Amino acid sequence: MNIVGWFTDPANWTGSGGIPAQVGYHLLYCAVALLIALAIAVPLGIVIGYTGRGEALVAGFANALRALPSLGLLVLLFLIISPVAAGKLVYVLPTIIVLVLLAVPPILTGTYAGIQNADPDAVGAARGMGFTKRQILMRVQIPCALPLMVSGVRASTLQIVSTATIAAYLGLQGLGRFIIDGRAQANFAEMAGGAILVAVLAIALEFIFAWLGRIIVSPGLRRAAAKESSPLATTVVEPASP
Amino acid sequence: MKKRSIFSAMAFASVLALSACGGGGGNPLSGGGNTGGSEGSQVIVGSADFTESQLIGSIYSQALQAAGVPTKEQFNIGSREVYIQALKDGSIDLVPEYTGALLSYLDPKSTAATPDAVSSELSTKLPSGISMLTPSPAEDKDVVAVTQATADKYKLKTVSDLKPVAGELVLGGPPEWKTRTQGVAGLRDVYGLNFKDFVSLDAGGTLTMTALTNGQIQAGDLFSTDPGLHSNHLVALEDDKNLFAAENVAPLIKSAKQNDKVKKTLDAVSAKLTTDDLISMNAEAATGTNLADIAKKWLASAGLSSN
Amino acid sequence: MNWISSNLDRIVELTISHTWLTLVPTILGLIVALPLGWWAHRSGRGYAAIVGTAGLLYTIPSLALFILLPAVLGTKILDPINIVVALTLYTVALLVRVIADGLSSVPHDTVAAAEAMGYRGWQRLLLVELPVAVPVIAAGLRVAVVSNVSIVTMAALLGIPQLGSLFTQGFQLRLFAPLVVGVVLCVVLAVVFDGLILWLNKLLTPWRQRTVTS
Numbered sequence: 001m002n003i004v005g006w007f008t009d010p011a012n013w014t015g016s017g018g019i020p021a022q023v024g025y026h027l028l029y030c031a032v033a034l035l036i037a038l039a040i041a042v043p044l045g046i047v048i049g050y051t052g053r054g055e056a057l058v059a060g061f062a063n064a065l066r067a068l069p070s071l072g073l074l075v076l077l078f079l080i081i082s083p084v085a086a087g088k089l090v091y092v093l094p095t096i097i098v099l100v101l102l103a104v105p106p107i108l109t110g111t112y113a114g115i116q117n118a119d120p121d122a123v124g125a126a127r128g129m130g131f132t133k134r135q136i137l138m139r140v141q142i143p144c145a146l147p148l149m150v151s152g153v154r155a156s157t158l159q160i161v162s163t164a165t166i167a168a169y170l171g172l173q174g175l176g177r178f179i180i181d182g183r184a185q186a187n188f189a190e191m192a193g194g195a196i197l198v199a200v201l202a203i204a205l206e207f208i209f210a211w212l213g214r215i216i217v218s219p220g221l222r223r224a225a226a227k228e229s230s231p232l233a234t235t236v237v238e239p240a241s242p
Numbered sequence: 243m244k245k246r247s248i249f250s251a252m253a254f255a256s257v258l259a260l261s262a263c264g265g266g267g268g269n270p271l272s273g274g275g276n277t278g279g280s281e282g283s284q285v286i287v288g289s290a291d292f293t294e295s296q297l298i299g300s301i302y303s304q305a306l307q308a309a310g311v312p313t314k315e316q317f318n319i320g321s322r323e324v325y326i327q328a329l330k331d332g333s334i335d336l337v338p339e340y341t342g343a344l345l346s347y348l349d350p351k352s353t354a355a356t357p358d359a360v361s362s363e364l365s366t367k368l369p370s371g372i373s374m375l376t377p378s379p380a381e382d383k384d385v386v387a388v389t390q391a392t393a394d395k396y397k398l399k400t401v402s403d404l405k406p407v408a409g410e411l412v413l414g415g416p417p418e419w420k421t422r423t424q425g426v427a428g429l430r431d432v433y434g435l436n437f438k439d440f441v442s443l444d445a446g447g448t449l450t451m452t453a454l455t456n457g458q459i460q461a462g463d464l465f466s467t468d469p470g471l472h473s474n475h476l477v478a479l480e481d482d483k484n485l486f487a488a489e490n491v492a493p494l495i496k497s498a499k500q501n502d503k504v505k506k507t508l509d510a511v512s513a514k515l516t517t518d519d520l521i522s523m524n525a526e527a528a529t530g531t532n533l534a535d536i537a538k539k540w541l542a543s544a545g546l547s548s549n
Numbered sequence: 550m551n552w553i554s555s556n557l558d559r560i561v562e563l564t565i566s567h568t569w570l571t572l573v574p575t576i577l578g579l580i581v582a583l584p585l586g587w588w589a590h591r592s593g594r595g596y597a598a599i600v601g602t603a604g605l606l607y608t609i610p611s612l613a614l615f616i617l618l619p620a621v622l623g624t625k626i627l628d629p630i631n632i633v634v635a636l637t638l639y640t641v642a643l644l645v646r647v648i649a650d651g652l653s654s655v656p657h658d659t660v661a662a663a664e665a666m667g668y669r670g671w672q673r674l675l676l677v678e679l680p681v682a683v684p685v686i687a688a689g690l691r692v693a694v695v696s697n698v699s700i701v702t703m704a705a706l707l708g709i710p711q712l713g714s715l716f717t718q719g720f721q722l723r724l725f726a727p728l729v730v731g732v733v734l735c736v737v738l739a740v741v742f743d744g745l746i747l748w749l750n751k752l753l754t755p756w757r758q759r760t761v762t763s
Contacts, residue, residue, distance in 0.1 A: 056747065060740055060743050060744060060747065061740070063691055063692065063695050063739065063743045064695060064736045064739040064740045064743060065736075066692065066695045066696050066699065066739070067695045067696070067698040067699045067735045067736055067738065067739030068699060068732065068735065068736065069699050069702040069703075069713065069716070069731075069732070069735060070699070072702060072713065072716040072728070072731065072732065073732060075448065075449065075716075075720065076728050076729070076732060078449065078452065079448065079452055079725070079728075082452045082453065082456045082458065083456050086457075086458075087458070090453075090456075090458055091441075091458075109688075113688075158607075162610070168417075168442070169449075170443070170449070171414075171441035171442045171443055180417050180442065181417045181418075181420065181442070183417075184416060184417035184418035184420075184442075185350065185417070185418050185420070185421055185422070186350045195610075288708075291705070291708065291717050291721070292721050293721045293722065316627065316708060317708065318705070318708040318714065318717060319627070319706075319707065319708040320705050320706035320707065320708060320717070321706055323616070324616070324626060324627075324706060324707060324708075327619075327626045328625070328626050328627050331619070331625050331626055332625065333625045333626060333627040333628075334627070447720065448720045448723060451723070470723065527722070528722060528723070530552070530722065530724075
């Protein structure tokens, strides 16, 4: 099993099935799923965190979404959509739906936890300064919630990146292609290479998020966080589901 | 290839990814443990996780019981890597196999196609401690299937008939078909077929069947005893140039468990089992009837249920 | 619906098996993670090492672990113990960081007050710090137990009976009923376990306030 050989073979880096192309497809599916998940989870999380209502219900349901068996759900969705959709959509739609369902919970949790845990002193000060409730939300709570929100998006991205390998199940592209094809053709180097690429991609994204966190989160919050550790683990990373 | 498990895809990948980190070469599942499994004369019968395998496993189990051999059943094992390992480490003693699929698993480069060639090559490639008993005439082969509408439109009866129209059709099948002789490569070299596109789905499973019946693919890899061929009005094109390997059903058994009584019983079962039997049993299973009952019925009708 | 009523026994059996396979590793994982998390919380360098290793464990897809563990543990490949050990490892990997961060989130004022009142060492840990860290730990535990529900379905590869077996059956027989029942029951189990932990959380932390503005 010559994994290094597989990585150094120039043929694997060119063409529509080469490593750059597959990384590109993989990131494409992830990006689409992430954007949709953000559009759903962030507004919902803000509403829950702000009104304090519905946390148990919606959060419980969102958490339950993590229990969905991704492969089983993928095939089930395919069976449902297949009679009614045409062309590539029948493969893309189930994949994106499964990824979005897995991506929503961490972002949702991070957002409402962030809003709820926004420093009471800051909120109190803002109220004392005469901010309206809406202004408190937009100018104090959301910025204060950013660390937890970023943590949630980070957990969500990691989940999506490792699960997006299932796209290859329905004949789509992405890093899962190396894993599935490699196994099918008993080309273990290819299979291992694919798995390693997924791990490397996940680690690279971790670094990017660390950097992003430093940029987005206000310096005041970062200083406070450094001085006394805050519960940044309310949103947690989850095991990669196969 | 009999790989209908939906959960097995990622498994092997990551196993090898990890063994790669350990620096070892080769298949980590090939170093079998050989701790003792069942006690005494008990035979643990396993099966893969698709209906036909379970049916045949149930037949083996009930036949052995009727012959006075105690059995235990461990069905629904999801992938060949796992049940071959289970056979080696003694978790199971017996499993129904398909000669062609097993051969290409043990030797992906093999090109044997006729029943005799496959069986004889297989006997040289089996791992130590495992033997194969006499194969049955019953077979469940790969077929290239199209819908009735497609067959009528292009007047298709055999795979060769696809030659002039392949460029307009999308082919669906398991990922390994992309490069295999008994797949896209062979269809191109032996039959001269150049399909418009190939979509990796599964080997004769739900994905391929659904995509075929709903028009996302126009030709698909299915299995010859699949009751869906009939119920969905599909046409299995005849493999006139004999590209696909023979897939005779054969019991794969731990050599240590193979005694005269066991061999005689299973050989008798294999001799009586026919492809038509498989087709009718599968059709009955599709209606929801209990698999053990279907197996019992077959044994009775073959005169093997009591001795 | 016919299918459900005629297979009710089996469905119940599979659900019970699934519950067992999910809960045992989650609890075991919590027990193992507590000392590890405490250690990571106490030692700065330990934190990086332990949490880093935990992070690496995430990238191992579950099926790989199920198949690799027999070689490492010396168990037979079809033994359900492989599933339990694998899931425990994931739970520990998840909870170690949560526990460490949870303990770190206890306000210094609280710790100082406890010490002033005479609580030392173990007493302070068990009677003050851990209880205050409960909300954070509970949140992590909820994620862990629910993720485990999903991963257990992968045990279908080994033929171990649990809700994932309904999927296998549904695909084999091309029936929707077992598929849908399987998915729905997974979600139901997750909601039940999730609610259980939420309730325990509320029980153990009567002082928690809910929102900042209202």
